[in-house]
Amino acid sequence: xxxxxxxxxxxxxxxxxxxAQAALKNQRAFEDLxxxxxxxxxxxxxxILRRQDWAEEVLQECYLSIWNxxxxxxxxxxxxxxxxxSIVRNRCLDWLRRPQxxxxxxEYEIAVEAWQDDSPGPMESLMASSEAAAxxxxxxxxxxxxxxxxxxxxxxxxxxxxxxxxMKQPLGTVKxxxxxxLERLKTxxxxxx
Amino acid sequence: xxxxxxxxxxxxxxxxxxxxxLRGRARxxxxxLQRYDPELRRIVAEWEARLTPLSVAASEIxxxxxxxxxxxxxxxxxxxxxxxxxxxxxxxLAVTSTAFVLILAAFIGVAPGPEPPMAMVAVMNDDRGQxxxxxxxxxxETMREPYVRIKVVQEHPVMAPGTTWEMWMLxxxxxxxxxxxxxxxDADQTMKVKPALASRIEGAWGLAMSVEPKGGSPTGAPTGPxxxxxxxxxxx
Numbered sequence: 001x002x003x004x005x006x007x008x009x010x011x012x013x014x015x016x017x018x019x020a021q022a023a024l025k026n027q028r029a030f031e032d033l034x035x036x037x038x039x040x041x042x043x044x045x046x047x048i049l050r051r052q053d054w055a056e057e058v059l060q061e062c063y064l065s066i067w068n069x070x071x072x073x074x075x076x077x078x079x080x081x082x083x084x085x086s087i088v089r090n091r092c093l094d095w096l097r098r099p100q101x102x103x104x105x106x107e108y109e110i111a112v113e114a115w116q117d118d119s120p121g122p123m124e125s126l127m128a129s130s131e132a133a134a135x136x137x138x139x140x141x142x143x144x145x146x147x148x149x150x151x152x153x154x155x156x157x158x159x160x161x162x163x164x165x166x167m168k169q170p171l172g173t174v175k176x177x178x179x180x181x182l183e184r185l186k187t188x189x190x191x192x193x
Numbered sequence: 194x195x196x197x198x199x200x201x202x203x204x205x206x207x208x209x210x211x212x213x214x215l216r217g218r219a220r221x222x223x224x225x226l227q228r229y230d231p232e233l234r235r236i237v238a239e240w241e242a243r244l245t246p247l248s249v250a251a252s253e254i255x256x257x258x259x260x261x262x263x264x265x266x267x268x269x270x271x272x273x274x275x276x277x278x279x280x281x282x283x284x285x286l287a288v289t290s291t292a293f294v295l296i297l298a299a300f301i302g303v304a305p306g307p308e309p310p311m312a313m314v315a316v317m318n319d320d321r322g323q324x325x326x327x328x329x330x331x332x333x334e335t336m337r338e339p340y341v342r343i344k345v346v347q348e349h350p351v352m353a354p355g356t357t358w359e360m361w362m363l364x365x366x367x368x369x370x371x372x373x374x375x376x377x378x379d380a381d382q383t384m385k386v387k388p389a390l391a392s393r394i395e396g397a398w399g400l401a402m403s404v405e406p407k408g409g410s411p412t413g414a415p416t417g418p419x420x421x422x423x424x425x426x427x428x429x
Contacts, residue, residue, distance in 0.1 A: 027268060034261055039253035046254055048213075056260050063264045069320075072419065078238050082245040086211075089248065090224075093213050097220070132246030139247075154212045154247055163214075175214075182208045189243055 011036070015080035016073075023071035030067055037081065038063075041088045048092040048157030058095055062088045092157060138188035146181030149174055198354070203236060211240035228320065230353035231404050231417050309335050310429055311342070315400045317423035323347060325421045328360075328400055332429070333391040340383040341394075343376060352378070352404075358420070359409050362390065363399040370401065375409055399424045 015036065021029030041062065045055040065087060073083055139147055145167070152163045164174040209215040210223050227234045309331035317326040330341040343360075352358060361370035371393070374384050386394060403410070404417035 027265075030268070031261075031265070034264070038261070039255045040249050042256040042260075043251055043254040044248045047251065056256060059256055059260055060263050060267075063260075064267055067264075067268055077235070078242060079245075081249055082238075082241050085245050085248050086241045089213065093216070093220070097217060132249075135243065135246045150212065151247070153214050154244055155251065157213055159216055160214050178209075178212065178214060179205065182212065185243065186204075186208075 012079050012081065015084075019066075019070045019073045019080055022067060023073070030070075033066075034063060037084060040081070041084060044085055044088050045092050047155060048089065049095060050156075054095060055092075058088070058091050062091050065091075089157075096157060134189055135185075138185050141188055142181050142184055143177075145169075146177045146184070149177045150181045150185075153178060203233060207233065207236040207240050210237060211244055228418070228420055229351060229356075229404065231356060232353065234418065308342075312429040313395065313397075313425055313427050315397075315423040315425045317400055317402060317421035319347070319421055326402070326423075328423070330386070330394065333386070333394060339386040339388070339391040341373070341386060343382050343384060345380040355407055356404050356417070357407050357409060358402050359405045359415070360384065361401045361403065361415055362394055362397045363401055364393060365396055365398040370415055372410065372413065373400075375405075376402065397425045 015033065018029045018033040018036070022033060038059070042055060042059050045058050045062075046052065049055045049058065062084075066084060073080065078086070139150075142150070149163050149167065152158045152166060153160070158166065160175050160178070161171055163178070164171045167174060206215060206223055210220065215223060227237060311329040312332045314327060314329040316324050317328060319325045325345070325347050327344045327346055328341050329344075330339075333339045358376045360373040360376055362373050363370055371390060373386065373390060376382070376384065400423055401415065401419050402421040403415035403419050405415070406417075410416050
């Protein structure tokens with residue numbers, strides 16, 4: 001979060017323009033798009049995959065996919081960064097679906113420590129970004145256990161059973177927290193501020 | 194599949210899909226459903242819009258320079274043999290291997306019956322590059338009532354309620370997509386070609402299929418997601 005960044009709306013407009021250029025196979029525009037988004041998307045991939053080499057491979061595949069499908073973005077109704085982030089998240093989750101790709105126990109423990117260090121990070125940055133102010137407000141209104149289980153699942157790509165293991169709670173309980181938390185978030189986000 | 198019509202369940206599954214707790218075969222099935230159900234896709238997009246700020250607000254980590262170098266090299270390699278169309282929008286198209294087209298051509302060409310030999314073929318792939326439909330047609334001028342033949346080559350996906358699929362001819366050069374009509378649900382079907390279109394289809398660069406509201410695109414241009422695309426290849 002550096003101060004010389006364009007405001008969220010200006011950034012979104014710029015990214016949409018670069019995607020349109022990439023659809024026309026403008027490689028310079030695509031390089032600019034990469035420069036503006038790669039660190040965000042690499043962060044997303046690394047938090048979910050927890051392995052540098054996997055995250056690099058997935059990021060490469062995702063940018064090739066974005067290059068090949070930039071034209072399809074025109075018919076999407078999403079913000080550019082939302083569209084690109086979803087491509088990365090989905091590719092990461094596909095990657096983890098392969099049974100042989102499960103992180104080993106040791107890496108898992110290291111990763112857990114890392115989360116504990118940065119666990120206030122995402123929430124703080126969220127509050128700093130006006131774009132996400134509503135989401136931050138609504139996240140804060142959740143019960144702590146709902147908020148934590150949603151963050152572990154969404155932010156770190158944990159499955160229900162991994163969240164349950166991490167929070168030392170029964171699977172059914174965790175599923176309920178996630179489901180109720182999401183319902184409350186939706187209601188809160190659709191209410192006027 | 195009736196359960197997928199339940200609005201609460203659709204919303205719950207969309208939320209779990211986006212947050213990532215929908216896993217394994219359930220996830221793959223839900224992904225497949227979305228491709229043919231724009232309304233479901235919209236519900237998913239709403240959840241993505243709700244939750245993505247959580248992802249992007251988190252700390253940024255710069256990837257090593259080798260990531261961009263690999264991406265740039267692979268793009269340059271793929272760009273070297275472009276399809277030569279001005280319609281960049283459609284260029285995501287996976288080029289079907291010549292060998293595969295020739296096998297199909299042999300298969301279609303020797304089909305028994307009174308049908309004239311097929312002169313052109315387009316293998317329409319889904320967004321994973323898997324062939325979904327094969328569209329072929331004889332020389333238009335040899336037919337009193339021109340048509341194209343459409344064969345479904347993968348398990349036929351279900352059209353979502355209230356939607357239909359519209360086929361588009363992609364002319365070469367700077368031309369915009371031209372509607373050919375709405376596809377039916379049969380595994381082997383023909384689609385009549387209007388005389389004005391028949392004269393242009395021999396020069397078509399590709400075909401595309403989009404999901405549209407019932408009755409077809411209200412604007413005369415594709416409005417929904419493009420689910421299949423394929424390049425036209427002359428085989429005769």
